[in-house]
Amino acid sequence: MTVIGLLTDFGIKDGNVGVMKGVIAGINPDAQIVDLSHHISPQNIAEAALILSRSYAYFPPGTIFVAVVDPGVGTQRRPIAAQIGEYFFVAPDNGVLTLVYQSAERQNKPIKVIQLINPAYWLPLISHVFHGRDIFAPVGAHLSSGANLDDMGTPVDNPVRINFPQPEPISGGLRGEIIHIDHFGNISTNILQIHIAGVEKLTVQMDNTTIPGLVRTFGEREPGELVALLGSTGYLILAQVNGSAAQVLHPKIGDPVMVFFDNPSLKE
Amino acid sequence: MTVIGLLTDFGIKDGNVGVMKGVIAGINPDAQIVDLSHHISPQNIAEAALILSRSYAYFPPGTIFVAVVDPGVGTQRRPIAAQIGEYFFVAPDNGVLTLVYQSAERQNKPIKVIQLINPAYWLPLISHVFHGRDIFAPVGAHLSSGANLDDMGTPVDNPVRINFPQPEPISGGLRGEIIHIDHFGNISTNILQIHIAGVEKLTVQMDNTTIPGLVRTFGEREPGELVALLGSTGYLILAQVNGSAAQVLHPKIGDPVMVFFDNPSLKE
């Protein structure tokens, strides 16, 4: 039973995700469909890329991800499917797979990307505005039934990638930025565990708020305190114990976050 | 593996949808349950009818839809199950199937409606307020296991239908109205592709806003522009490219939308 993971910005109130699942069930009744998220901010390709890249490796090998955040639907943007390491991805070619490509490259895993041009794997009628239903879900379902990626289209050598800002060195530390705010109001930065490896003490600063040290987990401080810690996928996050850091700090995606390494002048 | 599609106004926070799935799994462990939506506006039978009618045909034949928007639960309103073309429906008899009946009639598909009176297909205890759990989910599960509709109750000749306003001709065009506002803030009217078939140019007007022409898809205009286009199920929709038309136009369900056909005086 192959898993198909769905990631969209469709929300769940209008029936569109249900329709994609109906289409999949009609092609492969044995596919096991898992919702990764349907609450990506509308048209936010970067957010979808982030959620996908930090999640996919927890699924069983062979899982097919259908990722539809698709502001260019119906234009010349290409529909693609990709085999990346042990996983498959079906998506518009708009950069939503950028971080998965990078992850595979770091691990020397093979990447094969195909432009979907063979309508034999699509619904008979293709709308201009809902390729999730008409192209991406059917292609994912056919892949889950054992269809061959190579039969679905032609190779793509230069799939679209989008730019993800990296943390930059500053005097005494790093300047990162906010890349995600989660359901709990935890604030994720683009600073990874590897960026601060070996650092014994550090101070995190956002706007006028300074958070000392790093805790291992929320429960090490009292409810209401702001803490900095490494999240479950290795990113440095800011949180409020039993509360919402977002409600305290009012962050926006892209806002700067500074980390200072063991800097006495800051800790007076 | 038969698909059971669920459509309710229950939301997803209180466990009620989960309980319906638990009941189904207890009766038919092999049923494949798909959420169509649980975010129908509370008690909004017309909205549920719309979502159901535009979605069901994308599911595999034999799919059983359990549609529970049920303000009359526990009163004399009848619980029904229906076989309509290749699909089954289980619902309160309050008009939620109106558009499915109409769709079947246009296609000359058979309609059989049964009033559910046989408690052998229900849970042992029936509450006054949650027939989704106690009657509709179990009936759907038994249908998915191969139970016979005719054994569940007695024929209904006059199932309840609700009125859906149709677009009306006005001087130079059509007067429609708003029937749905989706997760993206796209505004759907009750004007269908067939109502404007053959029209080469048109102008859409809502309140004091005029939108020229029809585009095929969002990406044909610049971000922020308002556009009119045909949605993926054939309804004329108003949208803002990469934005929310609802935030710009503040529509309410039932608000009028005018379409003028190629009318030079309007386009000066």
Add this chain to the structure above:
Amino acid sequence: MTVIGLLTDFGIKDGNVGVMKGVIAGINPDAQIVDLSHHISPQNIAEAALILSRSYAYFPPGTIFVAVVDPGVGTQRRPIAAQIGEYFFVAPDNGVLTLVYQSAERQNKPIKVIQLINPAYWLPLISHVFHGRDIFAPVGAHLSSGANLDDMGTPVDNPVRINFPQPEPISGGLRGEIIHIDHFGNISTNILQIHIAGVEKLTVQMDNTTIPGLVRTFGEREPGELVALLGSTGYLILAQVNGSAAQVLHPKIGDPVMVFFDNPSLKE
């Protein structure tokens, strides 16, 4: 096919629930995963306990519930798994199973609780902040594959319980409190059917609002009226017909609700 029911406060936008499902599918592809709720208020153990206790018995025997509302993740709080009657539960030992224990005790069903200490049933890497993914989901998946509870850890004699206030007798009636507000704005009290059994007439009072009598279901009164009735799991609830009692009464969890039995002076 064993059912695994998931209950968390994770929300559904960040992919964390999807990742738990991916982990489960990797361990037991045949498990059938059902969402009970992922919208428990953040860190609200009591609310999770309530939803779980009133829902679990509607699932088929053998169902495994993975309940992760876990403000103490990564601290000394114990991870546990339990066999309670015909059901299994995997959770942090923070009281989220309190009402399930009580329910089993009332029914003289056996309770076995194990502290999870055997990492053979976990993911290889354990984060400090996401045991839902790293411990609880894998343990649930292994149980669904037939793993033995006793092999997973050591017995716990004194699992944590939290206090749930009970209704108290007052002159002429009972004083209860609000324990849940649902998606429709219905207000649930901690007053159960058994607390008012045999009472022929009663009056419900909250703040300055008095609601006469008990109705059996919503449709017995006109839209807009406030009514008191027994909800589908036996709790006394306050509702507005076709509306939201919460929007009218602005309740908070813990607010008092009084019930007066057949008290003429109140009914003048």
